Amino acid sequence: MFTIITGAQFGDEGKGKVVDLISGDYDLVVRFQGGDNAGHTVKVGDDVYKLHLVPSGFLFDTRVLIGPGTVMNPEVLAGEIDMLAEGGIELGPEKLGIDAKTSIIMPYHIELDGLRESRRTEKIGTTRRGIGFAYIDKVARDEIRMADIANRDRLLRRLNELAPSRESSIKELGGDPGIVMDERLIARYADLGKRLAPYITDVSYEINRALEEGRNVLAEGAQGTHLDVIHGTQKFVTSSSTIAGSACANLGVGPTKVDGVLGIVKAYITRVGEGPLPTELTDRTGRRIQEVGKEFGTTTGRARRCGWFDLPLLKKAIYLNGYTSIALTKLDVLSDLDPIKVCVSYELDGRALDYPPENTADLARCRPVYEELPGWKGDLTGVKGFDELPQAAQNYILSLEKSMGVPIVYVSVGPARAQTFRKETGN
Numbered sequence: 001m002f003t004i005i006t007g008a009q010f011g012d013e014g015k016g017k018v019v020d021l022i023s024g025d026y027d028l029v030v031r032f033q034g035g036d037n038a039g040h041t042v043k044v045g046d047d048v049y050k051l052h053l054v055p056s057g058f059l060f061d062t063r064v065l066i067g068p069g070t071v072m073n074p075e076v077l078a079g080e081i082d083m084l085a086e087g088g089i090e091l092g093p094e095k096l097g098i099d100a101k102t103s104i105i106m107p108y109h110i111e112l113d114g115l116r117e118s119r120r121t122e123k124i125g126t127t128r129r130g131i132g133f134a135y136i137d138k139v140a141r142d143e144i145r146m147a148d149i150a151n152r153d154r155l156l157r158r159l160n161e162l163a164p165s166r167e168s169s170i171k172e173l174g175g176d177p178g179i180v181m182d183e184r185l186i187a188r189y190a191d192l193g194k195r196l197a198p199y200i201t202d203v204s205y206e207i208n209r210a211l212e213e214g215r216n217v218l219a220e221g222a223q224g225t226h227l228d229v230i231h232g233t234q235k236f237v238t239s240s241s242t243i244a245g246s247a248c249a250n251l252g253v254g255p256t257k258v259d260g261v262l263g264i265v266k267a268y269i270t271r272v273g274e275g276p277l278p279t280e281l282t283d284r285t286g287r288r289i290q291e292v293g294k295e296f297g298t299t300t301g302r303a304r305r306c307g308w309f310d311l312p313l314l315k316k317a318i319y320l321n322g323y324t325s326i327a328l329t330k331l332d333v334l335s336d337l338d339p340i341k342v343c344v345s346y347e348l349d350g351r352a353l354d355y356p357p358e359n360t361a362d363l364a365r366c367r368p369v370y371e372e373l374p375g376w377k378g379d380l381t382g383v384k385g386f387d388e389l390p391q392a393a394q395n396y397i398l399s400l401e402k403s404m405g406v407p408i409v410y411v412s413v414g415p416a417r418a419q420t421f422r423k424e425t426g427n
């Protein structure tokens, strides 16, 4: 069985938590795009781990893989392996694999990301982790790959070849070009390469063999649908393709192998960084959702912008991903808000639109048209099944499900694994 999970909105929908919940049913869990711009928090007993690169699901008897379509900062990955080891969780090469072709985020990518972002008049609000510049190099065929840092001589040869153009780019943006050939940094990357070398694998081969043998594979997306570099709200997007089809292309698995695509959908909407968010709430309700939902980034700590559920954007996410099921997260955050609003269409230049305009500048001008639903009172975080929810909360879920036309299979009412239940069957 091959399942793909993606975020249906702008990221931070709670993918990690759902992957964590279901990964016990999978033999392999694989990251297919993005880098340490993503982040999720994993709770093990009293210990809390904030992770950016290690795929979710490592707590189970599951092998976790980092695919060749990701961009990987080896310092961050080594730090996560060490942090987990301190908590008694060993991620050795039998547990974690990194594709030989995975692009490495070099210090100069991070430098360039920061410099470029600072100089933009209209900012994107990147995480400044070097993601965009690592992908630029990948597409330009100027990347340094996992297999390159595993071999010091190859790393040096590659750096010598690339240094002049990277140095001039940094200089042009007013930075210090010395970072490119900094001996201390090169030695550090060579050490990290040596350390991570035993983890090198061929991810496409591993997945296809597993599927041939009847084992189960889960592809875990990072960020969210509308941050997709092709179909998102350009230019306010990340630099990789975040939608379900990207899992096949980035992992090297044929689309004929896909059994299901699970969309993770927050019961409202959030966005970090710049770009249009038609239902954004800049008032007390928005601040309340932000506080109750703890809407602050795992990676940058930035406050997330919050808004009401946006159905047109969700319809687009359903088209882009072909969802076969949906997990609705953070329903508990909407308690005690009455009424609860759902954006059912937009108004643009006197026209009603039930689907987002393709041009980002037009989306930014859209005004939400809301339908109001009755709210409910009280804490939902202890609820264990659909039937236990207040009637108004049940109605909210059923109304969203009907409008989306895709079954909501999971509902979550809190951060712990026990706070997610299957909608049909109860826990």
Ligand code: IMP
Pocket: 010, 011, 012, 037, 038, 039, 124, 125, 126, 127, 128, 129, 130, 131, 132, 222, 223, 224, 227, 236, 237, 238, 239, 272, 273, 274
């Ligand atoms: P970058 O991916 O760091 O280049 O940032 C580009 C845009 O994507 C910015 O608006 C970021 O805030 C956003 N972004 C990147 N990663 C995530 C994520 O994991 N969750 C939510 N937003 C993200």
